[in-house]
Amino acid sequence: MQETRQNKIARLLQKELSVIFQEQTRAMHGVMVSVTRVKISPDLSICTAYLSIFPSEKGEELLQNIEKSSQQIRYALGQRVRHQLRIVPELRFFIDDSLDYIERIDELLKK
DSSP, rough: OHHHHHHHHHHHHHHHHHHHHHHSSSSSSTTTEEEEEEEEETTTTTTEEEEEEEEEGGHHHHHHHHTTHHHHHHHHHHHHHHTTSSSSOEEEEEEEEEHHHHHHHHHHHHH
């Protein structure tokens, strides 16, 4: 039962974080941040979000900026989910480099 609730909350947080990042990166032309996966701890206190950043060369720089502004992102998330969740979880962000890995494998297979 707990796992079902975790999955529902993870999907909700993924959707709302995606909207927040879409709004924040709208002014930055040529940059796209998408939330590929969200995991939430069993006690619903820690949210781990995996981000796919395009272009990938700016990935580390953007991740550092996102981590610096994580409190503002958490506040914006709290405003969006205040009627669904009692406590807004702590946010942790990681780069999801699976697309880069797939491209690298494709290049190796072509050779």
